[in-house]
Amino acid sequence: MKYKILFLLITSVLITTLDSKDLPPAINLNGIPATFTDVKYGAHERNSLDVWLVDSAVPTPIIVFIHGGGFTGSDKSQVYKSKNIPKFLDAGISFATINYRYMKYTDARTVVTCLNDAKRSLQFIRSKADEWNLDKNRIGVYGNSAGAGTSLWLAFQPDMSIPNHSDPVLRESTRLKVAGAIATQATYDILKWPEVLQIPVNSELLLMFLSAHGLQDVFLKTQEGTGSFDKELASIRKNVDLLGLMSSDDPPIYVSNGKKGGIPEGLDHLLHHPLHAVALKTRAEEIGLEALVYAEKLGIMPEKAKQETLVSFFLRHLTEE
Numbered sequence: 401m402k403y404k405i406l407f408l409l410i411t412s413v414l415i416t417t418l419d420s421k422d423l424p425p426a427i428n429l430n431g432i433p434a435t436f437t438d439v440k441y442g443a444h445e446r447n448s449l450d451v452w453l454v455d456s457a458v459p460t461p462i463i464v465f466i467h468g469g470g471f472t473g474s475d476k477s478q479v480y481k482s483k484n485i486p487k488f489l490d491a492g493i494s495f496a497t498i499n500y501r502y503m504k505y506t507d508a509r510t511v512v513t514c515l516n517d518a519k520r521s522l523q524f525i526r527s528k529a530d531e532w533n534l535d536k537n538r539i540g541v542y543g544n545s546a547g548a549g550t551s552l553w554l555a556f557q558p559d560m561s562i563p564n565h566s567d568p569v570l571r572e573s574t575r576l577k578v579a580g581a582i583a584t585q586a587t588y589d590i591l592k593w594p595e596v597l598q599i600p601v602n603s604e605l606l607l608m609f610l611s612a613h614g615l616q617d618v619f620l621k622t623q624e625g626t627g628s629f630d631k632e633l634a635s636i637r638k639n640v641d642l643l644g645l646m647s648s649d650d651p652p653i654y655v656s657n658g659k660k661g662g663i664p665e666g667l668d669h670l671l672h673h674p675l676h677a678v679a680l681k682t683r684a685e686e687i688g689l690e691a692l693v694y695a696e697k698l699g700i701m702p703e704k705a706k707q708e709t710l711v712s713f714f715l716r717h718l719t720e721e
Contacts (some may be wrong), residue, residue, distance in 0.1 A: 461538035468545030542580030551595035555579035588640035652690035
């Protein structure tokens with residue numbers, strides 16, 4: 401029960417401490433304010449983004465940052481003081497950071513709703529390509545924790561555009577040039593975590609999965625003999641299984657999980673265990689996808705000549721022809 405208790409405790413803390421509209425000014429580490437702040441990309445109050453645009457004679461690549469927080473907290477300001485924004489801007493790459501709905505909202509109780517918000521933000525940014533002088537074909541996405549898994553979900557999904565949709569935003573492609581994941585999960589099919597993390601199957605992980613995907617009521621009705629659970633479960637698992645979604649034509653990925661190995665000691669360790677990174681590395685090698693993976697405390701990292709930072713990895717893939 402320890403993971404269930406920690407999950408509920410941490411969720412409640414995040415909701416009470418991080419659900420705030422009082423964000424700091426969108427100014428990066430070099431003192432440069434965002435070109436546009438709180439740009440609405442959807443109908444919900446949390447569907448907003450900030451963007452730093454590079455002044456350029458030609459369309460620029462753009463990087464989108466997705467914040468962490470367990471899908472229940474934090475916000476787009478998480479990256480304001482990162483050294484990465486100035487480095488990307490100096491290299492001629494525009495930069496955006498997004499908010500998305502929390503799972504706690506009555507109209508957004510599942511991980512999939514959060515993922516779909518991120519998808520729409522990406523499509524919205526693409527729809528602004530002419531106005532913001534962006535190169536639609538050179539877009540990268542990265543994040544940490546929940547934002548890391550979301551970035552990989554976007555990277556591994558087939559194109560989710562709907563060409564004839566009445567909403568022009570949804571006609572835009574969701575494909576990426578590069579993706580990055582810091583302190584990521586290997587998959588949002590939590591039922592695969594015992595295999596990934598080499599731990600016993602337990603009911604706490606099932607409860608986490610049910611909670612994350614809003615399946616508690618369906619599961620209970622099935623247990624009572626009044627509902628059908630298997631079909632809905634299979635569909636959701638397939639949609640959020642990052643390992644299963646990954647294919648050889650997906651964009652290259654950068655992954656770094658810095659936690660120690662061993663038996664998970666609490667929720668934070670469970671969510672960010674280095675074996676998540678190892679599972680992604682193993683799958684990428686199986687299918688031939690370029691993946692630069694760091695799990696240093698397990699002794700896993702590229703050979704010295706091939707080591708890169710997230711910034712250099714993104715620059716290489718977004719600026720090289």
